[in-house]
Amino acid sequence: MSEVVSARGYAKINLFLRILGAKDGYHEIESLLQSIDLFDEITLSKTADDTVTSSFSEDNSLVVLRALKDAFHLGGMHIEIKKDIPIGGGLGGSTADAAAAAIACAKLWALPLPRVKKLVAPLFGDIAFQMTMGTAIARGFGEKVDPLPDLPPFHVLLAFPHGGVSTKEAYRLSDSLPKGRGSALSLYRALERGEKADRYYLNDLLSPAIILNDEISPILHAMKDDRALLTGMTGSGSTLFSLYKSEQDALKKQGELACPTLVTRTTSPFLAK
Numbered sequence: 001m002s003e004v005v006s007a008r009g010y011a012k013i014n015l016f017l018r019i020l021g022a023k024d025g026y027h028e029i030e031s032l033l034q035s036i037d038l039f040d041e042i043t044l045s046k047t048a049d050d051t052v053t054s055s056f057s058e059d060n061s062l063v064v065l066r067a068l069k070d071a072f073h074l075g076g077m078h079i080e081i082k083k084d085i086p087i088g089g090g091l092g093g094s095t096a097d098a099a100a101a102a103i104a105c106a107k108l109w110a111l112p113l114p115r116v117k118k119l120v121a122p123l124f125g126d127i128a129f130q131m132t133m134g135t136a137i138a139r140g141f142g143e144k145v146d147p148l149p150d151l152p153p154f155h156v157l158l159a160f161p162h163g164g165v166s167t168k169e170a171y172r173l174s175d176s177l178p179k180g181r182g183s184a185l186s187l188y189r190a191l192e193r194g195e196k197a198d199r200y201y202l203n204d205l206l207s208p209a210i211i212l213n214d215e216i217s218p219i220l221h222a223m224k225d226d227r228a229l230l231t232g233m234t235g236s237g238s239t240l241f242s243l244y245k246s247e248q249d250a251l252k253k254q255g256e257l258a259c260p261t262l263v264t265r266t267t268s269p270f271l272a273k
Helices: 061-072 093-109 113-120 167-174 184-192 206-212 216-223 247-254
Strands: 004-023 026-047 052-054 076-082 135-140 144-148 155-159 230-233 240-244 261-265
Touching: 004 093, 004 184, 004 230, 026 093, 026 184, 026 261, 052 061, 061 076, 061 093, 061 113, 076 093, 093 113, 135 184, 155 216, 155 247, 167 206, 206 216, 206 230, 216 230, 216 240, 240 247, 247 261
Parallel strands: 052 076
Antiparallel strands: 004 026, 026 076, 026 135, 135 144, 155 240, 155 261, 230 240
């Protein structure tokens, strides 16, 4: 049995995010999630002692690995993380690492992956999706995931306003603001047909994020483009995105923006390495 396993944790973008209500201090949502080709690389190894440690201080992976260690009576482990997903931007980097750690742990100790997924799904909002990847609608607190057929491949322009947005503060502020209406499935169908889908877009955390970070609104306005199928904000922000059919169009808009940017693409389990 291998003593070292590597895995990738892929970022996600929320193409749609509707807050349905709050329960026990947590917010129930409906969200259309899409994996993108931006990832952290993790290496998980067995250790001689009985501890679980990480090279990265802000690491949800430790919560997952300790839960699996206790549930399956495993030995010690150490995780090394090479970060490429920006921290605190709504791209789900810490949860992606936790998902990759769970998958790596299952491989390292020959654990049944379905049982591992069921055990870790309630721990973090998007971990169930990030262990599956591709395109899906998430409900509840993010733990209920309905995978969908892959959307057509899109090129994704990401823009990064300076400063982030506190997820806790964004949700708190959202409680006092009007909520939008719409359907994640309607947005999915429009993108599936390759149509411009802005009229179906909703993120109930966008208004709170604009209040909390005054750079979001002007950058979002600058990103508006007739060639983009969809422009919006992922999660609680502050990362903004636009979807394009053409990489050339994405690169053209990238050259017009003054803030830090990145052009990547959508991905799925079949495309990811």
